[in-house]
Amino acid sequence: MIFDKMLDKPSIWLDATGPYPEIVLSSRVRYARNLIQYPFVQRAKVSDLKAILDVVRKAASDSELLKGSAFIEMRSISQLDKKFLLERHLVSYEMVGDNKDRGLMISEDEKSIIMINEEDHIRLQTFASGLDLFTVYTFLDKIDDELGRNLDYAFSNEWGYLTACPTNVGTGLRASVLLHLPGLVLTKEIEKVLRGVTQIGLSVRGLYGEGTEVKGNFFQVSNQTTLGKKEEDIIKGLDKVVRGLIEYERNARNTLLNDASPQVEDKIFRAYGLLKNARILSSDEVINLTSAVRLGVGLGMIKNISMKTLNDVLIISQPAHLQKIFGKKMDTEERDVIRANYIRERII
């Protein structure tokens, strides 16, 4: 079963092997596509949705690039499994919020995903570790070409790809980068920097995308504009901004090291001490503590923990992951104890 394979380790695109692992967790690009033969998901009948599921699933199964992908019918899985997929960033809240006929194709390496009947018929996504937008975009585009040979995409010569929401019309492309910016937060420069980012037309969100709050100094930066620009230019634009953010973050970390070393070191090692010793840990506390430890690893203060371990902890210590790993339903209190034990053994 697909879920068993995923247990106990996060998606491979969180393995911290990509460029700038001390600041960038992952890059993600997605296309929104719709099939010409069917109404948009919002207006589609059940029979339409079922047909779309079948057609897209068939096309994905025939794809060389997606070979070995697993299919998950969202209606058929438990609430816990839905939560588990959410925690892995493999589905959106829209995919799990109701009982519509929606489906998910997951490539063997979890780097490529198709959400079927989310807001659009097709949401094709690819992920990569670190800042690697061009690789991930190139691969996305190839899969899209391949699928496009078997599927009739709704496309207008004037507007480009047609989507359920006008904000996606044109390229249907959204690229986003997940950044860890504790330096800018600690030097209190973050607001100014993010204001700049939004002023040039990008959007900034929290760890779990649209509408979620910022936790643990993680920020998702993505393009807002999908229309009137070439795909490559959108990617290039975002890449450039992210490289700027990396530079700002590095400067901020240097400032911290020079100006407030004991305070920052104290914050980092206290977090490390708590992660290693606490017997009760909530998810939110883990996010905040690992954020500080991540900064410590990035600054070279903590040497015996890898970024990969921190990513593991971040993903695996979440409620649904814990319950699936331990194979039982647990209330918050029990989870907080199990979580602390688990992290203590993993962090070492």
Place this chain on the structure above:
Amino acid sequence: MIFDKMLDKPSIWLDATGPYPEIVLSSRVRYARNLIQYPFVQRAKVSDLKAILDVVRKAASDSELLKGSAFIEMRSISQLDKKFLLERHLVSYEMVGDNKDRGLMISEDEKSIIMINEEDHIRLQTFASGLDLFTVYTFLDKIDDELGRNLDYAFSNEWGYLTACPTNVGTGLRASVLLHLPGLVLTKEIEKVLRGVTQIGLSVRGLYGEGTEVKGNFFQVSNQTTLGKKEEDIIKGLDKVVRGLIEYERNARNTLLNDASPQVEDKIFRAYGLLKNARILSSDEVINLTSAVRLGVGLGMIKNISMKTLNDVLIISQPAHLQKIFGKKMDTEERDVIRANYIRERII
């Protein structure tokens, strides 16, 4: 020099070798005595004070039991040294608050002390590790006998030993025990228990005696009555009450283990993690953190730290001790960093 010898380790009566080390830090008994030839300290002239210093110092030097004692003239030492002696519980605030001619005799093992010209001409004290009131009292009484052969104590057949403050008249005896009662604090029984203790005529104070606040769940319990009772009965009465407190504390700890184990364990190990990892630690935080760790050692949860190490940390991490050990004046900020480093290396 006497101070060099004391550096880097606390007094031997804090070595956690006595009975009930997991709950009782130390036992202390003192006699207040005055010389018949001189007015009380408050009314004495400078020449009187000097004479008293000389007479008592001579008597102490001739004592077999106090052989090898060092004499410190309080006027001649620095503010830092005064603070250092205070931190070691070897002098009272009264001894260091002004520039009067006062003196201190310290036995080689720091277990016997004579404060000369404190509130009374003589405050003879003996200390022991753990709950050991009878031993410490017996030794005190022997020294007192020995000194009494060379000194004329002010004594009334009706009232007993005469003292500057009426609360000490009679036996001049005050016995006190320093207890660590985190179990009773955590189970919220402490107020009720201490109310009982004060109702039967004992007094309860904080770590540094009269007028100091309770910190780190440390409580000093001592007799208030010095008049109309035999010395042995005062000691017996206090000993009995302390044994009751030990029993209550043990029950409270068992209750905690049974009813709130993860919460207590979490509190203990978080404290341990912070002590081991923080880079900035204030004195007060150290008192609170070591209090939790001490409970953990007492409950057998923490095995690689001894009570002696915790006592060392408690005494040595104090401001004057740190400054004397590192041989320089340091402001609070610098001390907090040095303290954290020092504890990290000692706690292991």
